[in-house]
Amino acid sequence: MGARRFYLLTLLLAALLGSAPALAERQLADMSGRLLTLPDTVQRVYAIGHCIPVVAAVAPHKLANNYRLGERALALLAPALREGKVMPAQGMRFSDEEIVTMAPDLIVMEAMPGAGERADRLQEKLKIPVLLIEQDLRDFKRTFHLLGEVLGEPAQAQVLADFVATYLDPIPQLAKRIAPAQRKRVYYAEGPDGLSTNPAGSSHTQVLDFVGGVNVAQVANLPDEGMSSVSLEQIYVWQPDLILVWTPAAEQATTWTAIVDNPLWQRVEAVRSGRVVQIPWLPYSWFDRPPGSNRILGVIWLAELLYPEVYHFDLEAVTREYFSTFYHREPSAEEVRALLALSRPQAGRATP
């Protein structure tokens, strides 16, 4: 009975493997302070939701899964991020059994409020250690170092942390020096019609707060997932200096078009004078959703967009460096220009 023998062998092997890590494992605290027991060398990581970009940056070969991305997004990633990744059939959720089938030896999850308990339960159920990491823009250096240590990529983690130290770290200091009168007031337009937003303080608009922009929606105590509706007349009252447009179905620029083509929006000065900016969305959004390490480039892009006289970034050079460091593939000069042109959909439509 070949099949039975095979099962027996598998069982034996599983039992052996189950006891083996006792020889080669280590203890380590994650970013919420939970103590974890990890295998000495982690081979395969399942990154939950918006932890995908950060794990991809540190150890592309070890990442087991990826978002279901379009052709244009995939073309910008290194082969290590395109090939052999498990992708959800729809949306981005995997069932417990799909996770087990993926056979990761580590799960990486974001340290959101209440995540500790969820991580413990998941870990208990799947018998796979769950590592919690911070994705606040101010924590990324620590996150990279921790992931570098856990995944055995300390050198790459150092490169990533250096990128953050060079470009991101000076920003809050410079932002503090911008006079209140000089601060740009920004409306973040979400939803198919642009009449949904996330107010200041939300994790979805942290990039804006970080570079010293003022979110016109100052509303306390809203659920963080946000997308609260706003009436257009409220936007008349706010009269933002700039409108940032989110990125669903961005290929068609649905929301951007809904705003720019609607005569009622023309009563907003920013729309009349063409200051409606589409957030670049390749390979992931640069600003939000997922709120992961993809936002690091968004910080630099938005800083330069709002206050070129304060920050003086060479956007093309930084974009190229970011893509080769975080997505492991150096884009051509033409690709970089096309990426930056995504923020102006009409100009973007002209280029193929």
Place this chain on the structure above:
Amino acid sequence: MNPPSARLAPHLLLRPFGLCLLLALVFAASFAIGRYPVPPLTALQVLAAEILPLDAHWSQEVEAVVLGIRLPRILAALLVGAALSISGTAYQGLFRNPMVSPGILGVSAGASFGAALAILLGYGMAGIQAFAFAGGLLAVGASAAIGAGLGRHGDPLLVMVLAGIIVGTLFTAFVSLVKFVADPYNTLPTITFWLMGSLDTVEMADLALAAWPILLGGAVLQALGWTLNVLCFGDEEARALGLETTRLRLLVIVCATLVTAAAVAISGIIGLVGLIVPHLARMLVGPDHRLLLPVAAALGAGFLLLVDDLARSLFAVEVPLGILTSVIGAPFFLYLLGRSRRGWA
């Protein structure tokens, strides 16, 4: 048992008159309510300038706020409030049950599924509305077909209500399925907000489309007012009076469904209005559908307009309308219920 008299008692007509005055007042006041400051008088002048030759001394912003933003929204609140109340009244009469709401045959669940699917597929507002409308009709069509098919030997109404509950549950499950597979960053919040109900995305073009089924269905229901009265007494009495009950009942269901599905398509799910407004209307003018239907329409229109005024003016970001109607409507209704000694139907 006598059928209801063919004439309406004159003393009952006084209250609807007062109601209409009140509605007109709320309607006018609504143009002056909102986040953008517009003086009440200016708001009315902007409106009047559409028909009268007035000098425009106001800014373009004010004109855009009053005519472009508030007018469609106010009309939408009136239309949706009236639609939900009319269909609620018709259903409660038809099923002879005070607990029935417009969603009883699954129209809301079907519309929710249609809308969620359209959002998942990345369609714009027009697609969402079309899918919601079609989903609502599909769900009620399924309930009615099951009711007609299985109810032949029993109580067809009871079977239809049961079928409606089952179909509704099924479509709610489909909504959950769509939410489950939806991208939690972009699609899921959009679906969740649509399900909470709101009028902030309604534009004149949407209104013009949705108004047809609502006005048509409402007019036919109004014409069937006396028939509804008779149907309330039960099938045997209705047949004794020479009514083709099965066909008439189907006609009422078709009309009420058209009305509800069109309303839900532009507003999302707005709870409680279709359930409580018929009762409030009955407290005011009694159970005669010829008067009850228009009074319920006016009451529902006024109620939803008032609540939407709050939804769009309380905070800088809007409170979803479906939440407010329930939070305000439920205690208000219980209060009236405690005070009223009038019967149900």
